[in-house]
Amino acid sequence: MARTGSAEGEGDSPALWAEVRALLPRAEEGLTLALSGEVEDCVLPLLRRARALLYGAAGRPEAAAAAALERLSDVLRDYSWEKLNAGPWREVGKGWRQVYAYGCLFGALAEVAAGRPLSRAVRLCDLGLLMGAAVLDNVLARLVRALQPRLPRAAPRAPDGQRPLPSGRPRGPPPALQPHEAIPHLRCPSLEHFRDNYLLPQRPVVLEGVMDHWPCMKKWSVDYFCQVAGCRTVPVELGARYTDEEWSQQLMTVSDFVSQYIMDEIPELKEDISIPDYCCLGEGEEDDITINAWFGPGGTISPLHQDPQQNFLAQVFGKKYIRLYSPQDSENLYPHESQILHNTSQVDVEDPDLVKFPNFTKAAFQSCILMPGQILFIPVKYWHYVRSLELSFSVSFWWS
Ligand SMILES: O=C(O)CCC(=O)C(=O)O
Known part of the structure; x- marks a missing residue:
């Protein structure tokens, strides 16, 4: 029976698994899990277990292995997330950011191994890119590049309750230029x-x-961003200016940002x-x-x-x-x-x-x-x- 494409992207294909797997080192020892900073001792066995699940099968991990990988990814991300948020960002150790990146990598791979729609795998890669530190020659950037073309090109969703535009005193035309x-x-x-x-x-x-x-001078528009990057998660600054008390930052997809607020990691845009x-x-x-x-x-x-x-x-x-x-x-x-x-x-x-x-x-x-x-x-x-x-x-x- 022919499968129909999912609205969130098609993930259930052996060819995709082969492509994704080729981004990782061939042999288990190649994935060294080397970290550039201290982390607690309990973390390394978890990373090793996740690695063993990935390399345990010759082909795509079976459903049980994918589920176990997903659980390990959750634990690694939850645990390192606490460390990422425990103090000022500049004091967060690079080792913990790499653990978070590994957690996201294992989570995204578990999604692909389970043959699920790809939007969650892409989100996990984006979170790892935003909050983690590069591992395995920036494998998350390479993985998202492989997954993204398989996602449907999304138009902006109809706004479901438009958010207010930047607050603050409305300003008219700019002062006349002397x-x-x-x-x-x-x-x-x-x-x-x-x-x-x-x-x-x-x-x-x-x-x-x-x-x-x-090329951006001819190509870029709001519709174009939604087409090429609608499903990508980016940090969005909410508020008229960052010095305001009500100013905040939130992670959201480009499509959600566009649909909620309009009506800044994406290589396709860099090429323009x-x-x-x-x-x-x-x-x-x-x-x-x-x-x-x-x-x-x-x-x-x-x-x-x-x-x-x-x-x-x-x-x-x-x-x-x-x-x-x-x-x-x-x-x-x-x-x-x-x-x-x-x-x-x-x-x-x-x-x-x-x-x-x-x-x-x-x-x-x-x-x-x-x-x-x-x-x-x-x-x-x-x-x-x-x-x-x-x-x-x-x-x-x-x-x-
Ligand atoms: O365009 C802006 O709003 C700010 C640009 C800016 O501050 C900068 O490029 O350093």
Whole structure:
């Protein structure tokens, strides 16, 4: 009897198991379970048992072995999850993050071995990628790449009770741009011109024509994200700005985010962008460049803050109002006192409380409306405030 495809993706195929199994080392000893940090002694026997279940059968594990693997995955994930959430993130040991990644890997493999629909296996891979640390040459990224094409290309679900858009005081059109405050625009400058006039003196500039050939300029839209990545789990920031008390983060699928809030690990999208050539003027390797995606509805605000690297902020669709302040003005910008928010100003740039922050008026700024196809160069530690004027997608490249 022919099987019909499931709405959550077809997982019940020997060919799929063979493909997935080929991502793992051939022999059991090859899967060393080496961890880069201390974990409690009770963990290693659990990891070894899970490995033995995987390698116990010549082909796909039988139902009983798949069920046992699933139970071990649950235990490994639950136990390491406690450790991941026991204190500040920077103090979480890499070993525990790797245990979590193994738990997700074994769980995803158990799903495939059991022939279940693949959406849960993909979710487990995404959780491992987001919260775990890479194991086995980043096997979770390779596994999700193998599973994802077998999932149906989802359209955004009809919104079932739309969530409110970013809260906070509704803001109208952006302030009029005064010529003396405008960030200069330049069309495809040569590397030397960019280096001598903007990078070395650390002056912001909007670059035009540099990203016209990137495939994302033609391809990307909300529908496209739902098609290629609708089932992928991503961290979503909820709230108008991260300094608000009601701000929070939640993990959800791209489709749910789009259907609930609109109406940032996904390699298909990375293929549609290019690292700007100007990054070669830096001292770091290309692999050290951090690429972040910023996708959100109109009204989303990134409060005035600074980052420790050079930044190219490339606008793919939608418009953003952006204001920049020089690091020399830091004192007039009233950074938060807490260590964690020390890179963020306390001032609401478009509605400053001048009684509390009187020196804010002394800080000179430059601004622009960043349009699709434009790239803004934000020098190291330059303070930047960003407000999306409409549904918007940008990609930033942090480089040194
Ligand atoms: O586009 C945004 O909302 C924020 C961008 C940003 O802060 C950055 O690229 O560092």
